[in-house]
Amino acid sequence: MSEITTDVVAHLANLSRIALTPEEIETLAGELGAIVDNVAKVNEVATADVPATSHPVALSNVFRPDVPGETLTPEQALSGAPDHDGTRFKVSAILGEEQ
Amino acid sequence: MSLIKLSAAELSEKLASGEVSSVEVTKAHLDRIAAVDGDIHAFLHINAKALETAAEVDAKRAAGETLGELAGVPIAIKDVLATLEMPSTAGSKILEGWIPPYDATVVARLRAANLIPLGKTNMDEFAMGSSTEHSAYGPTHNPWDLDRIPGGSGGGSAAAVAAFEAPIALGSDTGGSIRQPAAVTGSVGVKPTYGSVSRYGAIALASSLDQVGPVSRTVLDSALVHDIIGGHDPRDSTSLKDAWPSFAAAARAGAKAESLKGLRIGVVKELDAPGFQSGVTQRFHEALDLLAANGAEIIEVSAPNFEYAVAAYYLILPAEASSNLAKFDSVRFGLRVNPPGGGTVEDVMAATRGVGFGPEVKRRIILGTYALSAGYYDEYYGSAQKVRTLIQRDFNAAFSQVDVLVSPAAPTTAFKLGEKLNDPLAMYINDITTIPANLAGVPGMGLPIGLAPEDGLPVGIQIMAPQRADDRLYTLGATLERLLEEKWGHTLLSQAPDLAPGEMFAATEGAV
Numbered sequence: 001m002s003e004i005t006t007d008v009v010a011h012l013a014n015l016s017r018i019a020l021t022p023e024e025i026e027t028l029a030g031e032l033g034a035i036v037d038n039v040a041k042v043n044e045v046a047t048a049d050v051p052a053t054s055h056p057v058a059l060s061n062v063f064r065p066d067v068p069g070e071t072l073t074p075e076q077a078l079s080g081a082p083d084h085d086g087t088r089f090k091v092s093a094i095l096g097e098e099q
Numbered sequence: 100m101s102l103i104k105l106s107a108a109e110l111s112e113k114l115a116s117g118e119v120s121s122v123e124v125t126k127a128h129l130d131r132i133a134a135v136d137g138d139i140h141a142f143l144h145i146n147a148k149a150l151e152t153a154a155e156v157d158a159k160r161a162a163g164e165t166l167g168e169l170a171g172v173p174i175a176i177k178d179v180l181a182t183l184e185m186p187s188t189a190g191s192k193i194l195e196g197w198i199p200p201y202d203a204t205v206v207a208r209l210r211a212a213n214l215i216p217l218g219k220t221n222m223d224e225f226a227m228g229s230s231t232e233h234s235a236y237g238p239t240h241n242p243w244d245l246d247r248i249p250g251g252s253g254g255g256s257a258a259a260v261a262a263f264e265a266p267i268a269l270g271s272d273t274g275g276s277i278r279q280p281a282a283v284t285g286s287v288g289v290k291p292t293y294g295s296v297s298r299y300g301a302i303a304l305a306s307s308l309d310q311v312g313p314v315s316r317t318v319l320d321s322a323l324v325h326d327i328i329g330g331h332d333p334r335d336s337t338s339l340k341d342a343w344p345s346f347a348a349a350a351r352a353g354a355k356a357e358s359l360k361g362l363r364i365g366v367v368k369e370l371d372a373p374g375f376q377s378g379v380t381q382r383f384h385e386a387l388d389l390l391a392a393n394g395a396e397i398i399e400v401s402a403p404n405f406e407y408a409v410a411a412y413y414l415i416l417p418a419e420a421s422s423n424l425a426k427f428d429s430v431r432f433g434l435r436v437n438p439p440g441g442g443t444v445e446d447v448m449a450a451t452r453g454v455g456f457g458p459e460v461k462r463r464i465i466l467g468t469y470a471l472s473a474g475y476y477d478e479y480y481g482s483a484q485k486v487r488t489l490i491q492r493d494f495n496a497a498f499s500q501v502d503v504l505v506s507p508a509a510p511t512t513a514f515k516l517g518e519k520l521n522d523p524l525a526m527y528i529n530d531i532t533t534i535p536a537n538l539a540g541v542p543g544m545g546l547p548i549g550l551a552p553e554d555g556l557p558v559g560i561q562i563m564a565p566q567r568a569d570d571r572l573y574t575l576g577a578t579l580e581r582l583l584e585e586k587w588g589h590t591l592l593s594q595a596p597d598l599a600p601g602e603m604f605a606a607t608e609g610a611v
Contacts, residue, residue, distance in 0.1 A: 009465060012465045012468045012469055012472075016464050016468045017425075017449045017452055018449060018452040018461055019449040019450050028462060032465065032469065035413065036466075039479070040410075041410045046482035046486055050485040050488055051488055052481060052488065054484060056293045056540025056541075057294045057339065059294070062336040062337075072200055072201070076200035077200065079198070079200050080199070080433065081431055081432060082435035089430050091430055092441060093442075093444065094444055096443045
């Protein structure tokens with residue numbers, strides 16, 4: 001059984017920026033342990049001599065001419081924002097008090 | 100025959116001849132949705148402008164404009180695709196009510212071809228699921244049995260065509276989300292070659308796996324939609340620049356000619372497995388017998404690494420999803436939840452994502468973050484990418500012996516709503532037949548081949564072809580569809596239960 005403790009899940013949740021309740025952390029710790037045990041079987045065949053594949057149809061150097069394309073207007077870009085001042089997205093404080 | 104029972108190809112003939120108008124066709128489908136979607140719940144949103152657009156297309160036709168084959172035909176659109184003037188939520192609360200400022204390329208192409216968007220279809224949240232039960236807006240119900248799942252993640256699109264609410268639809272397929280819903284609803288769905296259909300405006304789940312494709316009741320209809328949405332898009336950096344043949348021509352050739360003479364059909368031994376439902380295995384072998392009797396050569400092939408496909412997939416997908424879903428940060432679109440007492444932008448982000456994401460999305464983001472963590476990367480994500488190479492090699496070896504591969508499209512018929520909801524691993528293993536094609540980027544089709552004797556529910560076959568050989572799916576699919584319908588004397592979906600709205604409502608109230 002993989003060691004996925006509630007502390008590990010809480011750390012991962014923090015890295016993922018997801019506020020989880022203690023109950024969610026408890027449930028996820030159990031579920032993730034079982035899932036990780038199962039998916040770890042990839043190591044049975046993934047030996048050192050096998051190269052990795054990141055994309056199924058490899059393409060390289062996908063470029064376009066460096067000219068301005070069709071873009072969203074500021075109004076369009078801000079249209080779905082929870083808060084904005086007409087030209088910029090608005091958010092709460094970037095830094096906490098201790099910083 | 101009622102307009103809603105006609106295929107898109109049949110509707111297009113009647114529209115072209117002037118026998119019916121697009122307004123009439125669109126209204127017939129909107130009426131059907133109003134009558135049955137309370138029970139099916141295939142749609143999350145109905146396009147308020149559908150009739151207006153239909154009238155515009157009728158006016159263009161009356162003015163003598165040259166229109167495309169499917170002009171005036173209504174289509175349902177999976178909610179994973181960005182649409183102007185219609186909310187695009189991907190089945191998530193975090194995007195509730197979000198109206199994108201642009202159309203996905205595939206949607207823009209549908210509009211340019213004068214199709215009529217009917218609305219947006221239900222799906223598992225961010226396409227994470229095999230049953231549509233992970234939608235934040237409640238599950239879709241299978242038209243064959245309302246207590247059963249319609250498949251997922253594209254259960255809404257599949258149920259919409261199977262319940263005659265739309266003749267055709269768009270789906271997206273990351274691990275089977277087009278092909279498995281097709282199998283369990285008795286409809287047709289195609290995952291094209293990776294990179295052959297634009298994903299610009301498709302809300303990304305796992306970028307090395309996602310592919311947009313058609314959903315329909317007939318092989319020809321999927322081909323007609325594929326012809327419209329396919330082809331290079333400079334806005335998608337993974338888009339292939341190939342020139343594609345007409346898939347409708349491939350389907351029409353397959354429906355007419357004896358396409359099976361000399362065709363080598365490989366049966367993937369590892370996907371014809373004990374443990375699959377007996378009626379699925381039975382109908383699959385009957386389909387093979389039918390193909391052999393009509394001239395195809397059936398050859399068993401082995402793909403030993405397919406056994407590791409599900410494990411590799413459930414590392415690669417969460418890893419990529421954890422990165423793709425970082426964009427839902429409460430700043431640019433969607434939900435914002437301020438924690439009690441306020442906080443920094445990061446506190447707001449965490450509170451928003453804690454409230455806005457459902458349990459399966461949280462599970463996969465946390466799993467993906469784990470798989471990508473320093474110290475675990477090589478063991479999990481790196482190894483999964485190696486398995487991907489091995490699976491591609493299995494496909495290459497198989498396609499050196501055969502022209503196409505086949506398997507059951509899903510290991511079982513539609514299971515009951517709730518049956519696997521609390522057992523993530525049981526839900527994941529359900530994708531065993533469809534995942535290998537995504538890992539290798541090859542195209543696949545789900546196609547109905549009968550009803551399982553033990554439960555009377557649809558069974559599907561999956562056809563897979565080499566990368567870029569999507570036309571083979573349509574040719575063989577259309578031939579098999581014709582042979583089966585000749586044998587049955589009817590289409591499979593004509594056997595689906597009648598969804599008489601009043602009676603069903605009474606039944607759920609206990610009055611019947």
